[in-house]
Amino acid sequence: MRLNSAYYERILAEYQLTEESLVSIEDIRKFPFTTKADIQTYNKEFLCQPLSRITDIVSTSGTSGAPVSFYLTDNDLERLAINESKSLSIAGIHREDIVQLTTTSDRLFMAGIAYVLGLRKIGASLLRVGPGLPDLQWKLIKEHQTTVLIAVPSFILKMLEYAEKNQIDPSATSVTKIICIGEPIRNQDFSLNVLGQKITDKWPIHLYSTYASTEMATAFTECHAGKGGHHLPELVFAEVVDQQDEPVPPGTSGELVITTLGIEGMPLLRFKTGDICQYHLSLCECGRTTLRLGPLQGRKNQMIKYKGTTLYPPALTELLHELDYISAYYSEVVTDEMGLDCIKIYVAGNEKDADLISRIKEHFQARIRVTPDILVTTTQEINAIKMSFNFRKPVDFIDHRTTL
Ligand SMILES: [Zn+2]
Structure with missing residues (x-):
């Protein structure tokens, strides 16, 4: 029974690195990066568990190259639930909330199952409506007194168009916040960007941005201050590096690099996300001292x-x-x-x-x-x-x- 990845076994031997090479956190810089291309080429070699221990298989979207599969054990699903419950709690979601999920929870989409598991851990009530169907979304909001929407912001614009045509007043509904996924809603100074502005012009509501990826199986979610997504340091080690792979200071653009913590199925070491962003370390208005990630600026290869x-x-x-x-x-x-x-x-x-x-x-x-x-x-x-x-x-x- 293999309990380590054939890929990392080979790479670490090549770099003459062992577990003793990692004593302090700075030692991580001795370890090589993992790229999207590495995972695409050697996908199954990253697997650290026999398939008999795998509970769920998910896939990346493939928007930047061939999709890759990620294998989760039961413990990985529990880690995902912890991640999402912590993350949505940062955005103020609690057990009294009625949450309407307007994204898919199938199609090998990791985020979907993360929301389901995380909300279950919080104890909130979940309506798994799925994507599209603005008429049904509004109908269910009214019927179940939904308090939170989880949505792609451009879909909220579609819902607002429908509301306008059908004399629905969004402000008169029970919804008080929207967790915005997949698209940034803020500028680098945290003011709302055009998309965020367009939503709040028609519907003065609190928007919370969240950023996550299948590879890191971890989310960075905003608190009520809306000053960047809070890092969960117990679940992922984060670095932000420049083009020469050197660490950048806070407030400077660089590529996010992550090392997953506590993952059994397919852990990643220094994975280069290709996502360009800035990080901030100052004390947040909410009192948290964790690193915050600003809105994504783009993809490194673009x-x-x-x-x-x-x-x-x-x-x-x-x-x-x-x-x-x-x-x-x-x-x-x-x-x-x-x-x-x-x-x-x-x-x-x-x-x-x-x-x-x-x-x-x-x-x-x-x-x-x-x-x-x-x-x-x-x-x-x-x-x-x-x-x-x-x-x-x-x-x-x-x-x-x-x-x-
Ligand atoms: Zn905060």
């Missing part, structure tokens, strides 16, 4: 270096989202003849082309101090391009770089 500035596609989308005088847009990054990243923004609007271009350029200059190329076209053309990738949803950003 980083754009443009005229001396480093930025990520979500920042471009966010800036364009703010412009109510454009009717459609998408941005594109290409490699120019010098081998450098070049940003092109395609827009449509009702103003004269030259006016539109200068207004957008001024906006970019003021906000990120660089101005991309702005190209004016029609809404129809933009929408056709955005849908032409055969993805499940329209894209706002297209990466055409040849040298990634």
Whole structure:
């Protein structure tokens, strides 16, 4: 019966590392990183348990490459329950709450089962409604006096559109908070971003952001202060590193690297998440002293270096989202003849082309101090391009770089 991973056995032997190599927490830096590609290539070699001990098998979404499987023992499910109950408790959820889950709890989706187990541990009542169906969501809110929604923020916008058309007043319902998953709702200074603002303009409600991934099986969830997701240090060891793999100081962007703690099935050592974010160590308004993770800025492999500035596609989308005088847009990054990243923004609007271009350029200059190329076209053309990738949803950003 194997109780360690064939992959790490091989890698640690290669680096001449043993368990004695890890005495103090700083020693972790002697250990090599694990990348998404490593897990994709050697997926089953990461497994530390015989299949007879595996209780649940989940899978990553595959939005950044081939999906990988994660194997959980019964103890891992208990750890997941502890993680989610602690995490949702940070957001103030308690046993009196009636929680409506608007995301799937199947399809090999780890977060779904985490919410179910975590809420059960808290003792809250759970309505597993699943994704979509705004009419049913509102109906069940009314019927069961739901107090908390767990939702993807852009789905909340859909629910609000439905509410508007059907004379439902969200503020008159029993819902008092929304746990927002999958999409950031804040800017780096913790103010609400356009998405967060759009929701609260129509529904003045408290939004709590949570960030998690299948690989770390741990969530970083905001307290009522909304100043970044609180770290659960007993479940995951977190590092934030720069491009040279050196640790960055608080408030500086870097890649989140995690080492899972207490996992039996598929533990990971120094896993590079590819997620770029900033961390904060100052005392939180809630009194917690744990590290807090700011909103995700983007994926490391989508980083754009443009005229001396480093930025990520979500920042471009966010800036364009703010412009109510454009009717459609998408941005594109290409490699120019010098081998450098070049940003092109395609827009449509009702103003004269030259006016539109200068207004957008001024906006970019003021906000990120660089101005991309702005190209004016029609809404129809933009929408056709955005849908032409055969993805499940329209894209706002297209990466055409040849040298990634
Ligand atoms: Zn706090």
